Amino acid sequence: MPYYIGDVIKDQTRLIARTPEKFREGGIDVRTRTRVSGIDMARGVVELQENQNIPYDFLVMATGASAFVPDMPGLDLPDVFALRNLEDAILIKTRLKEKNAKHVVIIGGGFIGLEMCEALHAAGIAATIIHKDGLPANRWDAALSAVMLEELLAHGVEFVANATAQSIETGKDAPLRVKTDRGDYEGDLVMLAIGVRPDSQLAKAAGLKIGASGAVAVNFAQQTSIENIYAVGDCCESFHKVSRRWVNLPLGDIANKQGRVAGRNIGGRPLTFDGMVGAQSFRLFNLECAACGLSEKEAVAAGFSPASNITWGSAMAPSMGIKKIGLKLTADSSSGGLLGAQAVGVSGAVDRINTLSVALAAGMNLDQIGWLDLAYAPPFGPAWDIIHNAAQALGRTL
Amino acid sequence: MPYYIGDVIKDQTRLIARTPEKFREGGIDVRTRTRVSGIDMARGVVELQENQNIPYDFLVMATGASAFVPDMPGLDLPDVFALRNLEDAILIKTRLKEKNAKHVVIIGGGFIGLEMCEALHAAGIAATIIHKDGLPANRWDAALSAVMLEELLAHGVEFVANATAQSIETGKDAPLRVKTDRGDYEGDLVMLAIGVRPDSQLAKAAGLKIGASGAVAVNFAQQTSIENIYAVGDCCESFHKVSRRWVNLPLGDIANKQGRVAGRNIGGRPLTFDGMVGAQSFRLFNLECAACGLSEKEAVAAGFSPASNITWGSAMAPSMGIKKIGLKLTADSSSGGLLGAQAVGVSGAVDRINTLSVALAAGMNLDQIGWLDLAYAPPFGPAWDIIHNAAQALGRTL
Numbered sequence: 001m002p003y004y005i006g007d008v009i010k011d012q013t014r015l016i017a018r019t020p021e022k023f024r025e026g027g028i029d030v031r032t033r034t035r036v037s038g039i040d041m042a043r044g045v046v047e048l049q050e051n052q053n054i055p056y057d058f059l060v061m062a063t064g065a066s067a068f069v070p071d072m073p074g075l076d077l078p079d080v081f082a083l084r085n086l087e088d089a090i091l092i093k094t095r096l097k098e099k100n101a102k103h104v105v106i107i108g109g110g111f112i113g114l115e116m117c118e119a120l121h122a123a124g125i126a127a128t129i130i131h132k133d134g135l136p137a138n139r140w141d142a143a144l145s146a147v148m149l150e151e152l153l154a155h156g157v158e159f160v161a162n163a164t165a166q167s168i169e170t171g172k173d174a175p176l177r178v179k180t181d182r183g184d185y186e187g188d189l190v191m192l193a194i195g196v197r198p199d200s201q202l203a204k205a206a207g208l209k210i211g212a213s214g215a216v217a218v219n220f221a222q223q224t225s226i227e228n229i230y231a232v233g234d235c236c237e238s239f240h241k242v243s244r245r246w247v248n249l250p251l252g253d254i255a256n257k258q259g260r261v262a263g264r265n266i267g268g269r270p271l272t273f274d275g276m277v278g279a280q281s282f283r284l285f286n287l288e289c290a291a292c293g294l295s296e297k298e299a300v301a302a303g304f305s306p307a308s309n310i311t312w313g314s315a316m317a318p319s320m321g322i323k324k325i326g327l328k329l330t331a332d333s334s335s336g337g338l339l340g341a342q343a344v345g346v347s348g349a350v351d352r353i354n355t356l357s358v359a360l361a362a363g364m365n366l367d368q369i370g371w372l373d374l375a376y377a378p379p380f381g382p383a384w385d386i387i388h389n390a391a392q393a394l395g396r397t398l
Numbered sequence: 399m400p401y402y403i404g405d406v407i408k409d410q411t412r413l414i415a416r417t418p419e420k421f422r423e424g425g426i427d428v429r430t431r432t433r434v435s436g437i438d439m440a441r442g443v444v445e446l447q448e449n450q451n452i453p454y455d456f457l458v459m460a461t462g463a464s465a466f467v468p469d470m471p472g473l474d475l476p477d478v479f480a481l482r483n484l485e486d487a488i489l490i491k492t493r494l495k496e497k498n499a500k501h502v503v504i505i506g507g508g509f510i511g512l513e514m515c516e517a518l519h520a521a522g523i524a525a526t527i528i529h530k531d532g533l534p535a536n537r538w539d540a541a542l543s544a545v546m547l548e549e550l551l552a553h554g555v556e557f558v559a560n561a562t563a564q565s566i567e568t569g570k571d572a573p574l575r576v577k578t579d580r581g582d583y584e585g586d587l588v589m590l591a592i593g594v595r596p597d598s599q600l601a602k603a604a605g606l607k608i609g610a611s612g613a614v615a616v617n618f619a620q621q622t623s624i625e626n627i628y629a630v631g632d633c634c635e636s637f638h639k640v641s642r643r644w645v646n647l648p649l650g651d652i653a654n655k656q657g658r659v660a661g662r663n664i665g666g667r668p669l670t671f672d673g674m675v676g677a678q679s680f681r682l683f684n685l686e687c688a689a690c691g692l693s694e695k696e697a698v699a700a701g702f703s704p705a706s707n708i709t710w711g712s713a714m715a716p717s718m719g720i721k722k723i724g725l726k727l728t729a730d731s732s733s734g735g736l737l738g739a740q741a742v743g744v745s746g747a748v749d750r751i752n753t754l755s756v757a758l759a760a761g762m763n764l765d766q767i768g769w770l771d772l773a774y775a776p777p778f779g780p781a782w783d784i785i786h787n788a789a790q791a792l793g794r795t796l
Binding site: 279 | 679755760
């Protein structure tokens with residue numbers, strides 16, 4: 001996502017909204033609320049809808065991603081929102097206040113939906129999540145997602161599992177009602193957080209190469225198939241160092257890196273973005289949830305023979321009290337090379353995933369990871385960290 | 399240290415003290431309070447002081463390290479303690495209770511002395527630290543140690559800088575008085591935490607090779623210069639992957655790894671411990687303090703041309719509030735290879751050092767580290783982590 005929607009709900013709007021203004025102060029021509037209808041590469045101009053053209057030497061596509069919105073009656077009702085851009089966020093926040101909202105129905109239990117719950121909870125607003133599967137955050141293993149579900153329930157979030165939203169209509173006890181195949185749920189607002197799709201239509205229409213992921217294809221310099229057109233952020237692909245495939249992973253830190261690389265190349269100081277390992281995280285109330293690398297499914301698709309285990313441990317030495325943490329490792333059963341990791345815990349989960357992200361980038365195997373030198377002290381972990389235990393245990397099964 | 403002395407003060411004695419008993423239940427002949435006077439390698443026996451011999455097929459030296467005790471009058475006074483073993487810890491705890499101690503004088507402001515302060519503070523006992531230098535924890539850069547000093551003072555610890563203890567005598571207002579070249583300091587107990595030395599005398603007397611560090615020399619299998627004698631823990635050396643030298647680094651996690659490797663080799667299932675990168679950490683009240691790799695001094699000694707910078711950042715995205723963290727990076731100015739890192743902060747310092755420890759183990763350079771894929775989410779850090787900013791900034795200066 002190009003910004004963190006939770007920030008807006010948590011009253012950080014002002015900072016973000018000032019960005020265009022600040023750019024203008026710097027002499028940069030920023031045009032908000034301006035729609036581009038096409039790109040004429042032969043003439044080197046961007047065509048605006050009002051038949052105005054802007055000429056370019058270099059063009060950067062940074063069109064982002066759009067919220068996926070399923071076909072469903074009632075999407076046009078007031079106070080039904082998809083989570084797309086800053087305007088949505090400001091409007092959502094305004095409406096929550098105006099309506100003195102008490103309850104929001106969120107369709108989608110992926111990590112964006114979960115983050116929304118947390119932001120709403122912080123604002124004193126209850127949430128119901130309607131999710132297609134039995135557990136939230138499907139990217140994570142069921143055993144880890146079950147911990148997330150516990151955390152949701154402990155904070156009063158209603159989680160409707162294995163349910164498909166069928167329509168949205170006017171409610172009886174609250175302004176809106178979401179009808180699902182598992183009952184009806186009412187709230188003051190409805191938010192759709194089902195996933196995002198790269199906004200690559202403009203690029204495609206202009207004739208730029210689109211990758212297998214549906215996002216704009218780029219090289220390591222962030223150049224598209226046309227020499228003077230670059231693409232960065234959620235609309236384009238990035239190289240996954242573990243699968244060694246070009247994929248679309250719409251995450252803010254990747255977008256930042258790509259933006260810097262494109263700028264350097266356009267400015268004549270070459271630089272490449274050599275890819276990522278899929279590191280990601282989110283906070284869910286008191287839980288840290290993080291992952292890197294490939295899921296088992298992705299590993300199979302990339303041609304590996306994945307083997308996995310889940311280890312439960314403590315983020316502190318037993319003598320210092322217990323802070324439960326669950327760590328899933330996935331490795332290639334032929335080489336023992338690490339393919340991915342997932343962690344959930346009250347503390348220490350992001351730390352473990354960052355550590356393992358570097359191990360992934362370095363192409364380490366379980367034997368190496370099982371004996372990594374980490375900064376041991378009892379308040380932060382046991383002498384044999386959960387990373388060591390997990391890697392050694394998985395290594396023994398290969 | 400073979401155990402965490404703070405644990406004992408914090409009432410974890412029972413768990414640790416049960417260890418010999420548990421081993422005996424497992425049919426293992428554990429002899430506590432038994433002194434070994436020598437090793438007769440020709441006969442394959444360990445000689446006890448009472449002229450009793452214990453034969454061995456394999457012998458493991460795990461004699462640990464001893465607290466360094468300076469030559470000073472008054473060391474034999476009651477309630478003057480060095481921090482060496484479990485008996486010391488239990489005795490210290492007993493005496494703190496018996497005397498209803500209110501104030502302890504600690505000689506030495508290294509990380510063991512600092513950990514003691516914290517343990518005493520948790521038990522409601524005030525501390526004065528007498529330290530030879532201007533700032534605590536000399537391994538860390540002065541700018542980072544200054545943050546530690548602030549934390550000590552904020553918790554009511556008295557820090558006497560640039561002072562040398564000259565003698566200990568009976569006090570006036572409290573039972574003991576430490577006389578220094580910067581005044582006299584009184585307390586109920588006095589603790590010496592000046593550093594440790596490997597206990598390698600027995601090994602040396604037996605004719606085992608001693609390394610340049612003064613600790614027992616071993617190979618990657620933890621074998622000493624004699625085939626059927628192994629050494630593990632604080633008494634022996636380990637291979638530092640950054641300096642590529644054998645050094646003595648008395649840390650609990652290293653000891654654990656060496657113990658497991660020696661056991662595997664003696665048991666006939668070969669395994670090597672291929673070394674460490676000097677990762678270490680301690681908690682100081684609300685601060686995480688961590689380091690890995692080489693200090694600048696060590697880097698020069700190893701033949702590198704180190705360049706360093708210190709970056710101040712936040713362990714969270716600015717929109718989520720500020721949790722200040724300081725990160726020092728040291729790299730080789732010719733290759734750009736990372737040589738070491740130090741971090742201090744309310745949170746996130748251990749995370750960053752663990753991440754950089756893996757980068758050190760993988761031999762990464764600043765260009766690689768500046769673009770590492772880390773698990774970004776605003777509650778845990780900004781999109782450009784302090785690691786990225788620090789590595790890129792240092793890289794630009796080389």
